[in-house]
Amino acid sequence: MEKEKCTLYSGGLRGAESAFGEAAEKWGLNEVNFSFDGQALNRDKNVVVLSDEELERGDISMELASKMMNRNYYEKKKLRKVLQTIFHFVNKGHQVLVVGAILEDNTVKGGTGWAVELAKLFNRPVSVFDQNRNQWFSWKSGQWQEDSPRIQHETIAASGTRNLSEEGKKAIEQLFVDSFGPA
Numbered sequence: 001m002e003k004e005k006c007t008l009y010s011g012g013l014r015g016a017e018s019a020f021g022e023a024a025e026k027w028g029l030n031e032v033n034f035s036f037d038g039q040a041l042n043r044d045k046n047v048v049v050l051s052d053e054e055l056e057r058g059d060i061s062m063e064l065a066s067k068m069m070n071r072n073y074y075e076k077k078k079l080r081k082v083l084q085t086i087f088h089f090v091n092k093g094h095q096v097l098v099v100g101a102i103l104e105d106n107t108v109k110g111g112t113g114w115a116v117e118l119a120k121l122f123n124r125p126v127s128v129f130d131q132n133r134n135q136w137f138s139w140k141s142g143q144w145q146e147d148s149p150r151i152q153h154e155t156i157a158a159s160g161t162r163n164l165s166e167e168g169k170k171a172i173e174q175l176f177v178d179s180f181g182p183a
Contacts, residue, residue: 001154008020008030009092009156010031012047015163021158027176039082056084057084058086086118093156095155095156096115097158099129099160100112127139128144150179
């Protein structure tokens with residue numbers, strides 16, 4: 001696969017999304033960041049500001065999101081927009097890569113978990129670097145399995161925690177090295 005043909009879709013927020021974007025830039029991949037009016041981004045490379053109409057295409061029931069994530073999400077306008085934005089970049093990326101924490105119920109902590117649940121729903125390859133265990137896991141056969149993922153598709157969706165650890169940052173760098181060789 002030619003890295004120049006690859007595009008990383010993300011949200012451009014601080015932490016993991018910024019680190020994925022920095023790695024994409026360093027390795028020469030295309031980068032597109034989805035956002036909405038009023039959202040403060042950490043990376044402003046190739047930003048697509050979604051209109052209200054576009055955001056609505058990624059709309060979901062907060063009840064459904066709560067059920068899929070085993071949490072209680074309440075109707076908050078900003079949270080809904082964040083989840084709608086995540087829909088857009090996961091919908092664009094064939095492979096989904098995130099950094100966060102896998103919980104005991106097999107969901108992933110925080111809004112990052114919505115990207116993972118959408119990847120499962122869309123039957124996309126999804127891998128999570130679990131910062132608590134310092135290990136990559138991929139969802140295979142209905143469970144998380146230790147893995148050493150590689151970028152294998154021309155469209156990638158990337159998300160993750162805003163509280164990126166040094167190990168998480170190193171895992172992103174190593175993912176790109178393993179996938180494309182040295183920058």
